[in-house]
Amino acid sequence: MGIGSNIKGLREDRKYTQEQVADALGVSFQAVSSWERDEYKPDTEKLIRLAEFFDVSVSAIAEEKSNAFKTKEAIYDWEHMKTYVKTTARNFKLPNTLKAVDYAIKAHEGQSRKHSSIPYIYHPLNLACHALSMGIVDDAVIAACLLHDVIEDCSVKLDDLPVDDEIKGLVSLLSCEKTNDQNRKEIISSYYEAISGNPKASLIKCMDRCNNLTTMPWGLSRDRIYRMIKETEEYYPVLLKTIKDTTEYNNAAWLLKYQMESMLDIYKRLL
Template identity: 40%
Template sequence: MNTTMSYEHFIQVAELRTQVMEAAARFDFQETPKALLFAERCHAGQRRKGPAKLPYIIHPLTMACHALSLGLAEDELIATALLHDTCEDCHLLPEELPVNAAVQEAVRRLTFFPEPGVPHARARDSYFARIPGNRTAVLTKLLDRCNNLSYMAYGFSREKLLDYIDETERAVIPLLDYAKQHFHRDRDALFLLNYQMYSVMNSIRALLERDL
């Protein structure tokens, strides 16, 4: 199976970019255009993991379009989705991002850096613990995990698939539950995010069990 063709059949950079820029113009977004241009420069030449080797910018662009399709047409949220990996992947500080302080703060909460002398598992727990309390960061993380779950069959080993599902249930689903309790106006979007995550996880788990 040609994974590049099967994925790019419905995910193409130019179309995603056009959708984001048209939304930015329609809603008079100020941060999103700056975020998109900066993300494109930061991720230039980078590829997603897996045999498809897709341009990395597909990931944040898909997240941005996902948010828009869920009715989350918010400038700071879309900008955060576009920039959420730039600090971690390109060794930047949040204050170096060409966006307002609210977007910088959301990206800061979403940036994971290993801590010297701290076990990886504990550092990951600290990372997830600082996301709640910031609605933009929470929603962006849920969008991020949805996209990664949907893509993981293209680039994850069997062991990585199981580990990623385990981390999702242990650390990300609590974020979803937190959002349900605190962000009532996002109820419809959260229902769809919940549906997507569980659908993908259950499907992958069932297929792996069938192969045993």
């Protein structure tokens, strides 16, 4: 696949017409059509603007895909993860987790992970399974993993959650208010500072970041990837220290730090 096929694939994946792409770039739809047919190639400026429009890296448009590996968007089926979490919750008597599973599935119904067709519920279930795989069988932690995004993404209120006050407190800490270019630094700094004071919230946020790092190749732009790397390096060492200083989370701290730093190193080399 050449540049033309890449442009056409991105356009069709996002359900844009040639006219919409042309309007966004200030060119004619005939120009877009000629790019997609590989009759002409967009110049460097247009490549950059195409990447910004589709929110992908320039390489996602410019590189040949004939030797590309086949990749998986999801490793585990979310319904299998749901069954595992619910079975574990019953076996270990985790009442809040049992209520949180069904609530999260309903709250995130119809939502997908960014730039993919994967149901969004895959993400909170992945966090819950991540915690359980590290031997953390804590009702508050698992339930908060499942509910950590519902306030931000599902238009529900904290008091609506069918869980106890400790879990509501964790979800509140993990919910970040909307930011813009002017206030982002101040809000994000306060957000991570508050989380760092709570070992359980720090644990969940680090698992959340590990999972989100795995989704960066799904089509994030180079600038977005760069921002995620810088944010991880700036704020997550403090969260990891909070986890490490909590005796029952010592092993989790090592595993999360290893996973996070390994992934960051891979992305830096690829960039």
